[in-house]
Each structure stands twice: as C-alpha cells, then as structure tokens.
Amino acid sequence: MWDTEAFDGVYAGHPGRLYRRSAATFDELIAGTRCWTDREFLIHGARRLTYGQFRGALGRVRDHLADLGVVPRDRVMVFGYNSPEWVAAVFALWLHGAVPVLGNRWWSSTEIAHATGLLGLRLVLTDTPLDAACPTSPLAGLAGAFESPGTEARGADSDLDDVAVVLFTSGSSGMPKAVELSRRSVIANQQNILARNGRLPHLLDAGSPQAVSLASTPMFHIGGLSSLLTHFLTGGRIVLSEGRFDAGQVMSLIERERVQVWGAVPTMAVRVLEHPEFGSHDLSSLRSWPLGGAPVRPELLERIRTALPNLRERGLSNTWGMTEAGGFLTVADSRDLRARPATVGRPYPVVELRIDRPDADGVGEVLARSPTVMLGYAGRVDDGTVDAEGWLHTGDLGHLDGDGYLYIDGRSKDIVIRGGENIACLHVEAALATHPAVVEAAALGLAHPDLGEELAAVVVYRGGARPPTADELRRHLAEAVSSFAVPTRWLIRAEPLPTLAGEKVDKVALAAAFETSGSP
The missing domain is CATH 3.30.300.30 (ANL, C-terminal domain)
Incomplete structure (x- = not known):
C-alpha cells in the first residue's frame, strides 16, 4: 500500500503531486505494526510497553472515551507532556473517528481559554487541573488500559480530506491559531519521510533492525508528532523524556537506552553541548541527529561534528517545514550540508516549491504546495495563507539554487x-x-x-x-x-x-x- 512513485494529480480541487499508492486509514497504519507485537515501543521512566500492549490498550481507551460521551467527529483536546497516556489518547481518538486537538502544555490560562472556546470541544484530557469551558478528564486515568491484554480496536472510516488533527501555531494575528490537518496530510507527511530514507513499512519485517529514538520535543508540536508516527510505523523504540526539556536528562537517557536517533531544535543541541556533564556521558550510540524548527548555523553543525565524531560522516540533517505545511517540506542530509552548509535541502517527492516575486538576487516569499498542507485555520475566514491553487504562502523569504536546493533568507511575518x-x-x-x-x-x-x-x-x-x-x-x-x-x-x-x-x-x-x- 506504499510506494515512492509520484505523479501529477488532483486533490482538494486543485492540481498537485501525489503518490500512486498510499495508506488510506489509521487502521492500515496500526495494522502494519503487528509483526512487532513483542517489541518494546514506549519507554517512560521505569515503564516499558510493547507494541502489543499499546495496541491492546487502544480498545479500552476508546471505550473510556465513549463512556465520557465522545462520539465521531467530536473535538477532544489532549493537554499534557509526552507520556504513554498522551500517545494512546491520540491514537484512540483517531480510531474512534474523533479529532485530537493538541494543546500546548506551556500555554497561559488566557491562551487555554482562547483555544478551548474556539473549537467547541467535547472534552479535555489533561495531566494538570484546568479551568476549561468544557468537561475535563485526567490523562492519568488511562494508565490502567495498559495493565491487561485487550482487544484491538478497529477504526471509524472517513474521507481522506476530513479534519484528522488540530495543532496550534503562533501567527502575526496574536493568539495561537488552530491548524486543521487532514488524514491525507498526516499520511503523506509520513510517506515523504519514509520514502526519502528508504524505510517504507512494506520494506520492513519482524527481522528488521529496531531504531531507538529519544522524544524530548513536545508531541503537541508538528515535529514531535511526526517523529512519533515515523518511529511507530517503522517498528522503532521511543524513549520519552519526562516533563520539560533538560539537557542532563537527555544525555542520561541516550546513554542508558543506547539511543540512536535524537531529533531536536538547535537550542536543545546547544544546551547539550554546553552542559557541564557533556564529556562524562557516553553518547556514542547516536547515529542520527536531525535538526529543525529554527535556522541551523553552519558553526553549530561543525561543533557537533567535532564533539561527536560518530555523527561526522552521515548523522546530521536539517529540515524545513511548519505546522501549516503539515510537517516537513525539505530535507538536507549530511552530504548536502557538507557541500551547502546553509541549505535546508531539496523538497520531498510530492512537495512543490515556488519563489514568489523574487528580487534581483532571486529572493522572494517561499510558496509550497503539497498534499500535507493544512485545510485551513479553525474559526477563521480564509486569509489567503493557502490560495485557490493550493499554494501555502509560508511567510519565509528564500531562494533556490540551480540544483533545486532551498535557502531560507529571513521571514516576512513578524x-x-x-x-x-x-x-x-x-x-x-x-x-x-x-x-x-x-x-x-x-x-x-x-x-x-x-x-x-x-x-x-x-x-x-x-x-x-x-x-x-x-x-x-x-x-x-x-x-x-x-x-x-x-x-x-x-x-x-x-x-x-x-x-x-x-x-x-x-x-x-x-x-x-x-x-x-x-x-x-
């Protein structure tokens, strides 16, 4: 149900690039992990959960949601730090046909009130007491779902272009904006990533090596959610950090769990390198350190190569994307970064890029079109962020070189x-x-x-x-x-x-x- 071949097609009423074969439902995504039933999936503190335990818990979490009055198409906010309960809540909502709304755990009370009032929520699942305009239920109440075997849940069907998840981003208009992504978006973003690195699920089996990744980026951000799905689909083991980012905890987890992949924003990388205990932890297991979420300076890349020789040849990459894009639009691997240190890479297979109104140096606003691009902002009239032809006006200024590599030169938005x-x-x-x-x-x-x-x-x-x-x-x-x-x-x-x-x-x-x- 997966492939790497893309063609010029039509979706959402406008032209664009599509894959010839792709998964269509969340059921199909989950079913592909059955060959890894006995593998560990989530590590959180002393808790170690297998793929089988996780899938078995989804039916009980779904039943719990139904008992709380949640029905298909309801919007339910998941408000918490990374945890197995957070992950199970999101997957169970998908299988139930409801829409997970991923709240930012760092919001102020004013921002929480704005978000809960904007979306007509049925419920908030939370790891902290909230004064919300709708019922709340503790995420901790889902922990029991992992304790005994359960029947795997089957998913509700819906249109590929229905809203599948809502995430939030800050914009020039002020309060957090609610970005609506379709199921087509979620799946296409994963297919882009896995097609580029040669790890599409149909190429893997029970004997495939297991990658161990560390999730310290919040999963309520698009990068964290995308990384969760990538490692889930490829049979990876995900180590969850606890609470807010802590460089010391990150190094301890990498050493203890022999983490191979750690995705981070540049600030996290700097804080690990600057930590007084940096040299006292064994980080030699790291094989991949993708960076994104903010501009990556060439000086930082060279500093990482020097401090961690195991990443010098092929472990570093730089990505560019945004919540409105449904994930990542371009990627530069280690070879790209050695040859073109300032690039954010080339577009993924079904991503089209265009520079709008370039100046004499070829710099203009970067426009992107992809099946991953958002449906729109919830509760807002069309503001032209996505135009009638499906082009996302990113607000980033950039230019393309003769080989199609993108460089970001600034931002037009405040x-x-x-x-x-x-x-x-x-x-x-x-x-x-x-x-x-x-x-x-x-x-x-x-x-x-x-x-x-x-x-x-x-x-x-x-x-x-x-x-x-x-x-x-x-x-x-x-x-x-x-x-x-x-x-x-x-x-x-x-x-x-x-x-x-x-x-x-x-x-x-x-x-x-x-x-x-x-x-x-």
Whole structure:
C-alpha cells in the first residue's frame, strides 16, 4: 500500500503531486505494526510497553472515551507532556473517528481559554487541573488500559480530506491559531519521510533492525508528532523524556537506552553541548541527529561534528517545514550540508516549491504546495495563507539554487523563533498595552547564541506616570502569554517609538538601540 512513485494529480480541487499508492486509514497504519507485537515501543521512566500492549490498550481507551460521551467527529483536546497516556489518547481518538486537538502544555490560562472556546470541544484530557469551558478528564486515568491484554480496536472510516488533527501555531494575528490537518496530510507527511530514507513499512519485517529514538520535543508540536508516527510505523523504540526539556536528562537517557536517533531544535543541541556533564556521558550510540524548527548555523553543525565524531560522516540533517505545511517540506542530509552548509535541502517527492516575486538576487516569499498542507485555520475566514491553487504562502523569504536546493533568507511575518517556539510579536505587544502605565510597545527578536533569537521589548510609558519596571511588566504578562513569550530584554522609555513611512514601527532602529544601550 506504499510506494515512492509520484505523479501529477488532483486533490482538494486543485492540481498537485501525489503518490500512486498510499495508506488510506489509521487502521492500515496500526495494522502494519503487528509483526512487532513483542517489541518494546514506549519507554517512560521505569515503564516499558510493547507494541502489543499499546495496541491492546487502544480498545479500552476508546471505550473510556465513549463512556465520557465522545462520539465521531467530536473535538477532544489532549493537554499534557509526552507520556504513554498522551500517545494512546491520540491514537484512540483517531480510531474512534474523533479529532485530537493538541494543546500546548506551556500555554497561559488566557491562551487555554482562547483555544478551548474556539473549537467547541467535547472534552479535555489533561495531566494538570484546568479551568476549561468544557468537561475535563485526567490523562492519568488511562494508565490502567495498559495493565491487561485487550482487544484491538478497529477504526471509524472517513474521507481522506476530513479534519484528522488540530495543532496550534503562533501567527502575526496574536493568539495561537488552530491548524486543521487532514488524514491525507498526516499520511503523506509520513510517506515523504519514509520514502526519502528508504524505510517504507512494506520494506520492513519482524527481522528488521529496531531504531531507538529519544522524544524530548513536545508531541503537541508538528515535529514531535511526526517523529512519533515515523518511529511507530517503522517498528522503532521511543524513549520519552519526562516533563520539560533538560539537557542532563537527555544525555542520561541516550546513554542508558543506547539511543540512536535524537531529533531536536538547535537550542536543545546547544544546551547539550554546553552542559557541564557533556564529556562524562557516553553518547556514542547516536547515529542520527536531525535538526529543525529554527535556522541551523553552519558553526553549530561543525561543533557537533567535532564533539561527536560518530555523527561526522552521515548523522546530521536539517529540515524545513511548519505546522501549516503539515510537517516537513525539505530535507538536507549530511552530504548536502557538507557541500551547502546553509541549505535546508531539496523538497520531498510530492512537495512543490515556488519563489514568489523574487528580487534581483532571486529572493522572494517561499510558496509550497503539497498534499500535507493544512485545510485551513479553525474559526477563521480564509486569509489567503493557502490560495485557490493550493499554494501555502509560508511567510519565509528564500531562494533556490540551480540544483533545486532551498535557502531560507529571513521571514516576512513578524514572528520571533526562540528556541524553536514561535512567538507572535503582535500578541506580546497587545498584552503589554493593557498595562495601565504603557502607551505603546514593540516586541522584536535579537540574535542569541543559545536560543537563536531572544525576545526583546521596547515600552513607552505614560507621561507623568512612574515608569514600570521590567519585573512589573513580566508579572503583568505572566497570565496573558506563554512563559517563552515573556521578553528577556527591555527598554523602558518616555520617547515614542520610531516609525517608517506609513507609521510602521521601525524595528531595525529598535534593534540597533539595544546594541548601543547595553540593556540587559
């Protein structure tokens, strides 16, 4: 049911590239893992669950969902850190014909209220108490489903272009946007990845080597979800980190479980390399370290090659994609990165790229068309992010070389990527503006050696008022934005923000002001 051959076809009412043969249902995806029933699938602390235990638990979790009143097409938020219960909830919702909504575990109470109110949720499955506008149920209540053998659940059928999952991304409009992805999107993203690395499920069997991967990226992000599915479909063993990212824990898990694959954003890589215990852990089992989620500097790649010689020849890769794309659009392997250190690679087999309105240097907005691209944003009118011909307007500026390799040159949207997390500047500015002493505010990104970018804010306070302190402003933001969206550098002043023609705030001038101010 899989192959690598792509052709020019039609989907969602517009032309595009498709695979000739592909899986069509989540049932088919799950059935392909039956040859690995006795293999370990999920490792979480002291818990070790096999593929058979996991599949057997899905029927009991599905029955539990039905008892809670969930019916096909209902939207159910899964709100928690990576755990076996989180994974089982998502798969059981798919088999039940419901739509998992993947909440960001780091949201503020304001963002939680926005997301739960936007989508008309039936239920929230959560690992922490929430004040939500719909019923909640503890994720921990699913743990018992793994304790005894169960009957495997069969999946409900639906159209390939029905909504299969909702994830969230920050955008220039402020509050998190709900990205709707179809089942076609989820499956095509996996087929792209597995076709490129030669590990399509029909090529594997019970005797195929088992890859051991570490999942420290949150699975509520598109990269984490994609990695989960990739290793599930290929019979891999997935080691789940506990709680928020911790470089020391990552190194301990790699050493203890002999992890071979660890996907990370560049900030995670830097923090592992900088950790005082880096040299005291045996990381020689690592064979693959894919990086994505933020620009990867050539200096970082060389530093990894030097620190971990086992990755020098073929272990590093760089990917480019986004939530709206349903996953990854391009990939550069180790050979590509040695020859073209700044590239994000070439497109996957059914991904088309186009540079819109290129300048004299060939740089313009990168447009992408693929069956992985989102259906749209829930609760929002069509804003042109995906046009009538199926092209996703990414907001990234880039160019293509003569061999079809893509280079990202910047972003047209007012977004800061801090350690792999997207921060909408407008959202932060709007929250700052609600402070009684603030007249106007601007949020912007500044280069940072660890995070890639850090968030800075310039605040203009009301004349005659006592200037607010940075600590006061941080406390004011705490309930309005995510923790990663609270600025770490501040300029608090009385003079107005500088503007360009048309009264657009001149953020280039503000960035320069931070360089000359010595502001912490």
